[in-house]
Amino acid sequence: MAACPMTTTPLPGHPHVHQRDGALHTEGVRLADLAAAHGTPLFVYSKASMLDALAAYQRGFAGRRAQICYAMKANSTLAVLQLFARAGCGFDIVSGGELQRVLAAGGDPAKVIFSGVGKTRAEMRLALDHGIACFNVESAAELDVLDEVARAHGSRARVSIRVNPDVDAKTHPYISTGLKGNKFGVAHDEALALYRHAASLAGLQVVGIDCHIGSQITDASPYVDAMDRVLDLVDAIEAAGIRIEHIDFGGGLGIVYGAPGDDAPPAADGLWQQLLAKLDARGYGDRLLMIEPGRSLVGNAGLCLTEVLYLKPGAQKNFCIVDAAMNDLPRPAMYQAFHQIVPLAPRTQTPEVYDVVGPVCESGDWLGRDRKLAVQPGDQLAVLSAGAYCMSMSSNYNTRGRAAEVLVDGSAAHLIRAREDVQAQMRGESLLPD
Numbered sequence: 358m359a360a361c362p363m364t365t366t367p368l369p370g371h372p373h374v375h376q377r378d379g380a381l382h383t384e385g386v387r388l389a390d391l392a393a394a395h396g397t398p399l400f401v402y403s404k405a406s407m408l409d410a411l412a413a414y415q416r417g418f419a420g421r422r423a424q425i426c427y428a429m430k431a432n433s434t435l436a437v438l439q440l441f442a443r444a445g446c447g448f449d450i451v452s453g454g455e456l457q458r459v460l461a462a463g464g465d466p467a468k469v470i471f472s473g474v475g476k477t478r479a480e481m482r483l484a485l486d487h488g489i490a491c492f493n494v495e496s497a498a499e500l501d502v503l504d505e506v507a508r509a510h511g512s513r514a515r516v517s518i519r520v521n522p523d524v525d526a527k528t529h530p531y532i533s534t535g536l537k538g539n540k541f542g543v544a545h546d547e548a549l550a551l552y553r554h555a556a557s558l559a560g561l562q563v564v565g566i567d568c569h570i571g572s573q574i575t576d577a578s579p580y581v582d583a584m585d586r587v588l589d590l591v592d593a594i595e596a597a598g599i600r601i602e603h604i605d606f607g608g609g610l611g612i613v614y615g616a617p618g619d620d621a622p623p624a625a626d627g628l629w630q631q632l633l634a635k636l637d638a639r640g641y642g643d644r645l646l647m648i649e650p651g652r653s654l655v656g657n658a659g660l661c662l663t664e665v666l667y668l669k670p671g672a673q674k675n676f677c678i679v680d681a682a683m684n685d686l687p688r689p690a691m692y693q694a695f696h697q698i699v700p701l702a703p704r705t706q707t708p709e710v711y712d713v714v715g716p717v718c719e720s721g722d723w724l725g726r727d728r729k730l731a732v733q734p735g736d737q738l739a740v741l742s743a744g745a746y747c748m749s750m751s752s753n754y755n756t757r758g759r760a761a762e763v764l765v766d767g768s769a770a771h772l773i774r775a776r777e778d779v780q781a782q783m784r785g786e787s788l789l790p791d
């Protein structure tokens with residue numbers, strides 16, 4: 358079946374992915390060539406797309422004191438971290454392992470903030486060894502442990518308290534973090550007392566305040582509400598004589614996944630201009646502003662290439678079985694998330710409706726449901742918006758090796774992670790003695 362010739366057409370929401378002459382490209386690179394060179398499943402990232410996303414935040418902060426700390430849990434591949442480090446970003450980390458990745462990628466530990474409800478003493482010590490910018494403390498118990506660890510370490514830990522503002526981010530319940538019922542942060546009405554306590558501890562130095570209300574947020578109003586709630590607290594904390602040097606508003610801005618009927622998120626520059634105007638109006642425009650974006654910097658910069666293995670028609674459903682699976686792309690199985698799936702070379706045949714599924718032995722192993730596709734075995738597909746929370750959440754389930762990753766920079770493609778083989782997976786395991 359012949360591929361139909363087309364001119365260059367960018368995919369909506371994916372300016373660096375386009376169809377040219379009947380073949381899908383990222384920047385100047387034909388994706389079928391990458392699949393042939395590296396096999397599938399294969400993650401492909403666009404450097405220009407990541408830097409464009411970062412530039413939108415930088416435009417929003419032009420002329421302000423601001424530090425962007427990339428929330429590396431979204432995509433923690435070393436070359437991606439290196440790219441953001443070179444562009445001046447700091448990092449929001451949630452484990453000692455993430456700090457080690459920042460260091461390996463050449464990131465500056467003095468621009469690292471450490472979030473998360475379960476920091477261990479060993480992780481605190483590692484972060485103190487490297488002089489990170491701030492611990493975002495999430496409970497009274499953690500605050501006391503950090504004080505003890507810092508005093509034993511002979512240093513003072515710089516701290517913010519993560520405040521749970523109890524606002525509804527209107528996102529999937531698993532990725533909403535700023536409601537009373539979520540495990541994150543300190544309740545708004547308990548925060549002032551905890552700040553007073555923190556200020557009295559010799560091992561701690563209060564430097565800021567932090568809040569993060571959730572992820573894949575597509576509406577500006579929860580940010581505005583959260584900012585008001587946080588600034589009310591800053592008023593009270595400063596009235597108690599405790600100076601708040603920086604205000605960290607977390608991350609959470611959504612991206613366009615392209616599901617029918619989905620709301621488009623506000624652009625980063627416009628959102629931040631709106632929020633900064635509020636900060637000025639409340640008299641805090643002179644403070645260092647910190648943010649922790651993840652998904653919005655990398656999500657639409659990545660796609661995952663996969664090959665159709667088999668077509669399996671059925672009485673109720675047709676299945677398009679591909680070589681990528683829930684271990685590579687866990688978001689559909691975990692959150693019923695929608696990712697667009699497009700053929701690399703569109704066919705002229707009449708499309709059929711398929712569930713696109715992987716080889717993993719779970720009925721929840723699907724990548725797309727009820728998708729209209731004109732495909733044959735051996736065809737390649739691109740699962741879009743796969744730059745965030747895909748590779749970083751991948752697993753070896755069913756003893757599948759993690760996929761390789763390529764970063765495209767103009768017309769050059771760099772292999773930034775080799776496909777993982779089973780031998781590598783088994784390293785560190787041992788059999789029982791005879």
Ligand SMILES: Cc1ncc(COP(=O)(O)O)c(C=O)c1O
Pocket residue numbers: 428431449472473534569571572573607608609610649650651652653
């Ligand atoms: C504390 C914290 N900061 C930043 C982020 C980044 O969020 P996102 O990828 O939605 O921008 C998250 C994830 O939700 C987070 O938990």
Ligand SMILES: N[C@@H](CCCC[NH3+])C(=O)O
Pocket residue numbers: 430532572573688692745746750
């Ligand atoms: N893993 C989630 C986002 C989690 C955000 C981290 N707090 C997703 O894929 O949408």
